Amino acid sequence: MSVRLKIFSAMQQIAEEQKVTLPQLQDDLSLHETGFDSLAFAILVARLEDELGVDPFTLAEDAAFPLTIGDFVRAYENVPA
Amino acid sequence: MSPREVFALRDYLSPDLTGRTISDARHSVSLSGILQQTCLIDRWRELSGRSVLLSTSGQLLAALAMIELDGVARRLLLCPPDLKDDHIQTLINDADIDAIVTDQPLRWSNAGVYLIVGACLPERARAKPRTERATEWLMLTSGTSGAPKIVGHTLEGLTGAIGTDAPARGDGAVWATFYDIRRYGGLQIFLRAVIGGGSIVLSEPGEPLADHVARLSARGVTHISGTPSHWRKLLMSGAASSFSPRYVRLSGEIADQAVLDGLAQAFPNASIGHAYASTEAGVGFAVNDGRAGFPAGLIGQNRDGVEMKVVDGSLRIRSKRTAHAYIGANAAALTDADGFVDTGDMVELRDDRYYFVGRRGGIINIGGLKVHPEEIEAVINRHADVRMSRARSRKSPITGAIVVADVVLANGTDASRSEAIAREILSVCRAALPAHKVPATIRFVEQLDVTPAGKLARADA
Numbered sequence: 001m002s003v004r005l006k007i008f009s010a011m012q013q014i015a016e017e018q019k020v021t022l023p024q025l026q027d028d029l030s031l032h033e034t035g036f037d038s039l040a041f042a043i044l045v046a047r048l049e050d051e052l053g054v055d056p057f058t059l060a061e062d063a064a065f066p067l068t069i070g071d072f073v074r075a076y077e078n079v080p081a
Numbered sequence: 082m083s084p085r086e087v088f089a090l091r092d093y094l095s096p097d098l099t100g101r102t103i104s105d106a107r108h109s110v111s112l113s114g115i116l117q118q119t120c121l122i123d124r125w126r127e128l129s130g131r132s133v134l135l136s137t138s139g140q141l142l143a144a145l146a147m148i149e150l151d152g153v154a155r156r157l158l159l160c161p162p163d164l165k166d167d168h169i170q171t172l173i174n175d176a177d178i179d180a181i182v183t184d185q186p187l188r189w190s191n192a193g194v195y196l197i198v199g200a201c202l203p204e205r206a207r208a209k210p211r212t213e214r215a216t217e218w219l220m221l222t223s224g225t226s227g228a229p230k231i232v233g234h235t236l237e238g239l240t241g242a243i244g245t246d247a248p249a250r251g252d253g254a255v256w257a258t259f260y261d262i263r264r265y266g267g268l269q270i271f272l273r274a275v276i277g278g279g280s281i282v283l284s285e286p287g288e289p290l291a292d293h294v295a296r297l298s299a300r301g302v303t304h305i306s307g308t309p310s311h312w313r314k315l316l317m318s319g320a321a322s323s324f325s326p327r328y329v330r331l332s333g334e335i336a337d338q339a340v341l342d343g344l345a346q347a348f349p350n351a352s353i354g355h356a357y358a359s360t361e362a363g364v365g366f367a368v369n370d371g372r373a374g375f376p377a378g379l380i381g382q383n384r385d386g387v388e389m390k391v392v393d394g395s396l397r398i399r400s401k402r403t404a405h406a407y408i409g410a411n412a413a414a415l416t417d418a419d420g421f422v423d424t425g426d427m428v429e430l431r432d433d434r435y436y437f438v439g440r441r442g443g444i445i446n447i448g449g450l451k452v453h454p455e456e457i458e459a460v461i462n463r464h465a466d467v468r469m470s471r472a473r474s475r476k477s478p479i480t481g482a483i484v485v486a487d488v489v490l491a492n493g494t495d496a497s498r499s500e501a502i503a504r505e506i507l508s509v510c511r512a513a514l515p516a517h518k519v520p521a522t523i524r525f526v527e528q529l530d531v532t533p534a535g536k537l538a539r540a541d542a
Contacts (some may be wrong), residue, residue, distance in 0.1 A: 011444055013303060017507065017511065017519075018516065027428055035161055038448055038480055039447070039448065039480060039483075040478050041479045042447075042448070042477040042479040042480040042483045042521065043521040043522075045477065045478060045479060046475060046477060046483055046485065046521045046522055047521065050522060055478065057478035057479070058476070058478045065478075065479075
């Protein structure tokens with residue numbers, strides 16, 4: 001499974017748990033529009049760290065938090081292996 | 082007017098009750114004949130009026146020395162086995178120690194204390210000590226960080242709850258505890274055995290649980306106490322089936338409904354009680370109705386002379402059983418101006434019952450919302466497949482922290498079921514807790530560490 005698919009699958013899982021209805025996930029969707037609150041994103045980042053072994057937002061000190069789904073996925077894709 | 086009569090441990094050890102013993106895994110000593118014997122090679126005289134630090138490798142010698150020195154020494158500082166060498170000099174200074182009783186003289190040869198008295202298994206005494214004074218009992222707090230604090234008690238205060246929640250003298254109770262008797266919870270059991278006219282079976286560090294339980298059964302243990310963590314480990318081990326105590330007691334940690342129910346199931350013929358006690362606050366109360374928490378009616382003044390109130394969410398206790406002071410040059414005040422000890426244990430009122438929710442210092446802050454790990458664990462432990470759990474904080478770049486949980490399953494980790502169980506646990510949590518208290522992740526582990534004081538180890542707390 002690609003990083004992108006893993007992220008989408010984790011988001012769908014959390015949406016189900018938090019009773020959030022996710023819109024269609026696409027690159028230009030703003031994170032705000034996902035309906036996720038900061039707790040949901042915190043859970044997402046923790047679970048992705050367990051699954052992918054990386055937390056790009058803690059790793060880079062100057063990392064600006066992404067604004068869109070596309071930014072979010074790229075943050076994970078761009079982490080040096 | 083004569084001074085008030087002082088009782089010491091020896092006054093509860095008259096030889097009229099026969100068959101009483103104190104034992105560990107290697108030795109059994111008769112308590113019925115103990116007053117004719119000495120474990121200090123008759124050197125108790127030199128310790129009269131001294132501030133004695135008691136440090137022995139095992140609990141048996143410590144128990145015998147306590148019996149011999151109570152009423153003789155001015156002070157008796159009980160050193161638990163995990164005392165760190167770094168803290169020794171401070172303790173000696175703060176407690177004004179001028180004698181050491183030990184079976185490890187080499188460890189203490191550089192402590193700067195001139196009088197070192199060896200402790201050994203009892204032999205016939207030439208002369209019996211007499212009760213000369215009320216010895217001050219000093220115990221160490223079991224906090225995980227920093228130097229332990231020295232807490233001062235009297236025997237009268239330490240034994241204040243005995244009689245209200247212990248069997249009648251002479252009913253042949255055989256006590257045991259998973260605690261070390263040099264800590265408050267364990268000392269309570271030792272004192273119950275001595276004062277109640279019974280026997281006691283001591284724990285042995287490193288002894289496999291199954292061997293320990295076999296020893297408890299063989300010695301006919303009727304009354305036994307431990308922390309909920311101790312009990313969860315026993316329930317997990319499968320060793321409980323061969324053991325049938327009459328009284329099972331929990332203290333030292335929050336007894337949640339799951340562990341109470343688990344014990345009721347494992348020991349159908351036992352009465353099961355959970356007690357609230359701490360080194361500083363002494364024994365507050367015992368609850369015997371099989372339910373977690375305690376009746377709201379206990380708040381206020383109760384019949385045993387214990388007064389409790391809740392201020393800013395934490396339980397405060399005033400009674401004759403509390404310690405009288407922290408000991409040392411820069412020691413903080415132990416009570417507030419009105420004599421109440423702030424226990425730091427947070428409680429919540431629900432349906433006319435108070436429930437412990439956690440320690441004030443253990444709060445996890447999730448983006449400004451607060452949670453006690455213990456309240457999450459109590460919910461996770463309700464799941465039938467869970468035996469033990471630990472909620473802890475995990476750093477988050479988004480909210481500062483989130484809560485995650487480590488879980489031990491009752492029947493070992495079963496990879497095929499673990500995903501389903503994790504989902505079930507999360508759904509139990511979501512039904513019972515607000516969103517920020519629901520663990521973000523569930524990790525299954527083989528075991529969780531327990532501190533030497535019998536409490537769940539909380540490294541990050």
